Each structure stands twice: as structure tokens, then as C-alpha cells.
Amino acid sequence: MSKKRKTSTYRENLRIKGEDARIVRRIVFFIFLVFLIVIGIVGYKAYDYVKSALQPMDPLSEENVEIEIPMGSSSSTIANILEENGLIKDSRIFRFYVKFKNVSDFQAGDYTLSPSLTLDEIIESLQTGKIIVEPTYTVTIPEGKSIDEIAEIYASQLPLTKEEFLEVVNDVNYIESLIEKYSALLNETILDSDIRTPLEGYLFAATYSFYEENPSVETIVEDMLKKTVEVIQPLYEDITELDMSIHEVLTMASLIEKESKTEEERKMISGIFYNRLEEGMLLQTDPTVLYALGEHKERVLYEDLEVDSPYNTYKYVDLPIGPISNFGVNSLEAALYPEESDYLYFLHDYNGNIHYAKTLDEHNQLKATHRSDDDS
Numbered sequence: 001m002s003k004k005r006k007t008s009t010y011r012e013n014l015r016i017k018g019e020d021a022r023i024v025r026r027i028v029f030f031i032f033l034v035f036l037i038v039i040g041i042v043g044y045k046a047y048d049y050v051k052s053a054l055q056p057m058d059p060l061s062e063e064n065v066e067i068e069i070p071m072g073s074s075s076s077t078i079a080n081i082l083e084e085n086g087l088i089k090d091s092r093i094f095r096f097y098v099k100f101k102n103v104s105d106f107q108a109g110d111y112t113l114s115p116s117l118t119l120d121e122i123i124e125s126l127q128t129g130k131i132i133v134e135p136t137y138t139v140t141i142p143e144g145k146s147i148d149e150i151a152e153i154y155a156s157q158l159p160l161t162k163e164e165f166l167e168v169v170n171d172v173n174y175i176e177s178l179i180e181k182y183s184a185l186l187n188e189t190i191l192d193s194d195i196r197t198p199l200e201g202y203l204f205a206a207t208y209s210f211y212e213e214n215p216s217v218e219t220i221v222e223d224m225l226k227k228t229v230e231v232i233q234p235l236y237e238d239i240t241e242l243d244m245s246i247h248e249v250l251t252m253a254s255l256i257e258k259e260s261k262t263e264e265e266r267k268m269i270s271g272i273f274y275n276r277l278e279e280g281m282l283l284q285t286d287p288t289v290l291y292a293l294g295e296h297k298e299r300v301l302y303e304d305l306e307v308d309s310p311y312n313t314y315k316y317v318d319l320p321i322g323p324i325s326n327f328g329v330n331s332l333e334a335a336l337y338p339e340e341s342d343y344l345y346f347l348h349d350y351n352g353n354i355h356y357a358k359t360l361d362e363h364n365q366l367k368a369t370h371r372s373d374d375d376s
Contacts (some may be wrong), residue, residue, distance in 0.1 A: 174369070
């Protein structure tokens, strides 16, 4: 091959290689451009997803969602609970957000939250233990109320009737399910056929908040039972040492609640009741007669004392068969920690004062002085 032809071939090869290199560069540039576009799209999508996950699920929502954060829950567990209940979009992003903001010390408990809340609002609620959604209803149940009176209170403030409430709390099947669920508080004793209402005395006096438009009677009852358990639980050991059942202690607490107004009176009257029980005496407390009669009267008459009922402490020795009302914490504590004294009698005068006596003669003298026109 001539020198001239070799040169021409070499140049042709260089030209071909140059074109191939340009094609390769174009292909690489195109792939790189596509890659950047894909990365950009993915990045934007990721940014948009994360941004939306940091926003409320539904800013206009008026829904209230009840959740329970168990004791010792990790941030991962809490995130899953929130996502499962539709309060956050993505549990992973919630965990990253919490870690990024160095948030900890979440409080266990029951919460009512809304999909309209931001992540920061949810976190604040879980940290402080505050339920930041306003309740639909707030109902206060005072101390010393019977279930019949409690039913009236709820019927006056919630969309339910007194009859509906009483039907549920007297449903034996429902009560049996509660005994199984709240076995540390309830037992078969409350199903005694002589007990007027099984849950009498077990529905704690407190203020209750409800977040549903139509809370069920079952929800109301269980909220109240949970509160009773919360109040009694720290005192279980002391109740055991007193050699009394919870039912007996609540019965005593209800008598104290109905017969006294102040903490001092409650402890003194508690001591008198125990003194009478030790002596084998009748307790002779008027509120049990009224409960047996099933009516409210300003004065108990002699004829009322004859009502034949296991609640009537003028007729039967020992505590009545069950509580006659709910109770306050002070009355429960008085039942457990009575004031020691030698008194066996107490008397309410018409001014609301209480007078104590050690003997029946002293008691009758006080009665003649302070209630001379009493016909009971």
C-alpha cells in the first residue's frame, strides 16, 4: 500500500473515532441529563411528600379521634399509633421529625386529638399530657349522689334519657362483663338480688369530658369506673389491712359522705360508726332509711324506721348491703383512717352543727336541747 493511501486511511479512522467519541459524549450527556431530571423529579416528589407529611392531615376536619398511648411507648410505637388513627401521614417522617427536633418525654395516657392538628401541636399535646381538642360535653357529678340522681344529671346534659342510662346500669349481662373487665374493683357481690342497683357507689364523683356527639352510656359508665379504680388503687393495701372488702369500704364511705360535710366531721363520724360496729350496735343512720324508702324527705319519721330493707340500719345490724351513693376522696380516706374516740352517738342540729355523745343519756340530752321538736 502506498504511503499516500495509508495516510488517507489513518485520517479516515481518526474521523470515525472522533465521530464515535462525539456520539458517546452526546449519549453520556443525554443519560446524565435524564438522570438529573429523574433526580430532580424524585427530589421534588420527595420534598413535596415530606412537606405534605408535616402538614395537618385535614386542616378543616372537625373529627375527634381518641387514642391511647401505652406506658413506656417508644417514639416508633407512638408514630405507628398516630398513623393508624389517621392523625399523621407517615410514621417514618414523624420519627425523623421528632429526632431532628430532639423531642422526648412523651406522656402515656388517653388522648383526644384531631386530624386538623399540626405535628408540633400533636407533639406538644403528647409531651404535656394535655388534650387540646375542646370537649363536646363536660359534666360534673357531685359527691353523695345515687345512680338514680346521676342518671338525671346525664339526661339533663347529654343526648340520652334517664331511662336509657338506668337500663344499661341494671343490665345483668353488661354488669357481668364489667366484673370481668374491672376484676380488681368489682365482684359478684354487686349482683346480689337485694342490691337495688349493682354499680351504686362505684361511679366516682368527678368532672367528666366527652368528645363525641352522642356518647354511649357504656362509655360514660366505664369512664367513671376507670376514675374509681384510679382513686382506689393506691389504697388497696390499706383496705386489705383493714380486713374489709372494697364493697364494704365503699359502703362505709357512702354513709360517711351522706352524714358529713367537712373532713373533720367525716373522720369523727367514721370512728363512731366503727365504734358502734365493734359494740354490735345498730348504725342507725337516716340516709340508709331514705335510700330504703327510695325518696328524699327533710325528716325521717318513726314510721319510716320500720321499712323492711337490708339497707335500713335502724332494723339490721352491720353495714347495709351496699353503698347508698357515690363518695368523695375525703369520705373514702375517712373510711380507712377514722378518728379514734369514745363517742357512740352524733346528732345534727338544725343549724348544720354536729354534736357527739358517749352515752345514750348524753345523746338524748343533746337531742332535747337541739332538736326538741323532732318527731323521729
